[in-house]
Amino acid sequence: MKAYNARVTTENIKNHFKNSGLTIEVFANILEVSKRWLEYIFSGEKNYAFTPHTVQKACEFFVADFRKFTTELQAAPEDLREMLKKKHKRNVEYTKILSDAPSVPFIIDNILIKDDEFITSNGLELKFIKKIIWRYYPGLKLTNLSSDLQKSDFIEYYLLPTKKKKTNLYKRKL
Known part of the structure; x- marks a missing residue:
């Protein structure tokens, strides 16, 4: 079993975030973190890293396997936003944000x-x-x-x- 890799995890979350079309404010709300904290992580600040809880929230939103998402680079699908709309069609909160204009x-x-x-x-x-x-x-x-x-x-x-x-x-x- 491969070990958790913080760099790979951060890269996967960044790539999926970029292809989701969400704004950083909306994505921070989904992860239950502050916008500033998320910006620090995405900019590579050394003192900041995703917590297991935050990674789990990202995996739930992106419908991704936690073990794979934290150990190996995952390509975000080209049509990720459309896929997320279908996967979350019963979740009122996610349906609303995915229906809004993308970033x-x-x-x-x-x-x-x-x-x-x-x-x-x-x-x-x-x-x-x-x-x-x-x-x-x-x-x-x-x-x-x-x-x-x-x-x-x-x-x-x-x-x-x-x-x-x-x-x-x-x-x-x-």
Whole structure:
């Protein structure tokens, strides 16, 4: 039997969290921890680690085997959010949070990079990207969209040379 591995466990929870589309606040509530504590763990702070209780809560939510989740890297399914909606359809609390709009990083990495208008562009300004996202999720607050785009592994950005004001153009990485 393999021993508990804190690094593997943290990586598994991070990967599943990222593919779930939940915000960090909502996920912290599910795990019954503070948002700040979860951010410390995800950032790799050495003094912070998941407790067995917290790992168990994550495994219950992600419908994952505790032993495997804590000993070997588990790939999060591409359609994890849809799978979770089906698995938790009888849990009112989880149904509600999984029915809400997903996190902006999730939208960028799973929806925007597959949108035809975005894919075929040579780069779009923020205002046009907002319009694309609002087609999928009308009225969604996009206050940190620029930084979320810049953090994405699937987006490249560069300054628009023809404007005096610093304006970035964003496009899908090839």
